[in-house]
Amino acid sequence: MKRFIERHTFWSIVILLAVSVFLWMIFAVWPEWLIEAIGRKKTFVNTFLNGLTLAGLYFLVASGFTLVFGLMRNVNLAHGSMYLLGAYIGYEVADTTGSWFFGLAVSFVAIALCGLLMQVLVFRRMEGDDLRQTLVTIGISIIAADLMLAIWTGTTYQFEAPDWLFGATTLPIISVIKNPETTIYIKYPIYRLAVLLVAVAVGIGLWLFLNRTKIGMMVRAGVDDREMLSALGINVQLVFAVVFAIGAGLAGFAGVVGGTALSIAPGEDVRYLLASLVVVIVGGLGSVSGAAIGAVLVGLAEQFGLAYFPTYGVVLTFLIMVFVLAVRPQGIMGRE
């Protein structure tokens, strides 16, 4: 952090200014001219929170994607299918047992097993052949999408979150002060805040796992130099399998969390695949912190685009990607 400020003083000042303007816009009571310029504060804050929640979801999906790539150089284009499959499995389990949390757990485990199976049956057989791995995962995602359509049809499903996560809560952010004395605060769905919280928790968990555990140490060493790690007598294949399982499991986990916040339908797999692609391209392939930064940028861009210039929302996301590629082809946190 200190090194970054020393090396990029100008950019640090720009980032600091942008963040403080943002914070002011969220916490201050807006003056009249600002409301006239960009509309009500409620829209702005809600869009901001929606963007953050979406970023949380994107992070859950993309962190697995980037983890798998960073360690094994495997681009798993079936990652979006895993998200959707996780959502469907979670829905089925939650529907029959009546427990949302059980559905979440089962979906994590089931998709982790799927990932394990893919790692053992597909990726291990064609190590180092990037293009073939990519093509095979594309093939798998075509078949998976079609079979899921056959089983669950084109209907849109909607989860029921547990009761205590239902409803809205009042945030300590003033929306508007009406004369003379009434102050209106902003309300926001609890579940979405919970999604954000879960994403942050998973992020911290991943950080601890990578930086404070022995397996994490092996993973980081593997990212740097795979051959050396195996020369040290560590079972690299086992590390790969564990990481792949965790990465895939996170996609399934995100499927349930996202399926509850939004909905489950065919086509969502492509949406989340695109999201994870853009997130990791922007953030830098193989970096979990990069995935977090990328997810926040993409999530906010998407929601602000949707709220303020509806038909060009996608273009905004795309422009971020183009800009990052032009300035820093390896991504924000990526390495050369």
Add this chain to the structure above:
Amino acid sequence: MDSRRLFSGKVTLSDIHPVILLVALFLVIYPVISSDFFTYQIGAYSLILGTIALSLMMLAGYGGMVSLAQLTVAGLAGYTMAILGHNSVEVMGLGWPWWLTVFASILCGALFSTFVGAISVRTEGIYTIMITLAISVAFFYFVRQNYVLFNGFTGYAGVKPPTVFGVYWRDPVPFYYLTLAISAGFLGAVVYGARSNFGLSLQAIRDNPKRMSALGYNVTMHRVAAYFLSGIVAATAGVLLVWFNGRISPGSVGVDVAIDILVIAVVGGLRHPIGPFLGAIAFVLLENFAIDLIDRERFNTVIGIAFLLIVLWSPDGLLGLWNRVRPKLRSRKTAVLIPADVEKESTRSA
């Protein structure tokens, strides 16, 4: 085949393999011996898909850049046709003359392809796939949301080829010959271009960009130029495709279709320009007749499994299968020619 004679610029009839002549003859008389359905829905459609896949093969086979945005380039050209020319929807349709519309559409597509190249060229390998996939998905969502220019979810309908020289080019037989001429032209151009200076340096860049850069070649410009050329091929095929369908909508530029193009190119084989056309024929036949074997709804599963099998067992596609079988056939032939005692001699010395 003697390669030196080809480089000297003199190509005689005897240089051409008789099989090629037979295939060409078959393609020319094909409409005569088949029904309208086979001429239009199978013949012309395979040629169009093959041409789009050819533009992918150019980039992937010679440049080592697998771009999933080729269908997007074709789609943009198709949309430009509807926007600048005539359509039956009450949106846009500026009514430009057909030759200008075609020219502008192809140029538009080629420039877009150049833009895609400029974005993705600084990255390599899987990054290219990811970036071009992201571009094609973004384009799909953009045309679906944008009603001003792209007419959103419905897209455009009623885009027709013109009547020139008293021939209505949408009729199956003329349309078939049009696509045949264009795709054969591009196929020839690619085969020729691969042996040109540009084609050879592009292949050298694919094999070792650092060395080529050290030799003084501008690696980035070669790659971007390759994107431009492949953009021309893809955009022309896009114009044909919109004439073929008569309509274009976000569904025509969806990710599934973009991946179909990749499937076609890979299944056919990325080593030789004829591969994409073989892949396209296999794909279109499967698409039309898989219905007899299994449920129409599960077509994608069949395609996916076929693709998976090809990728797993024959990375070079159908061409690779042929190349693997050919030496076996040949060795069987030559085995007869070798006298038994010579064979003994060679085993003894070994």
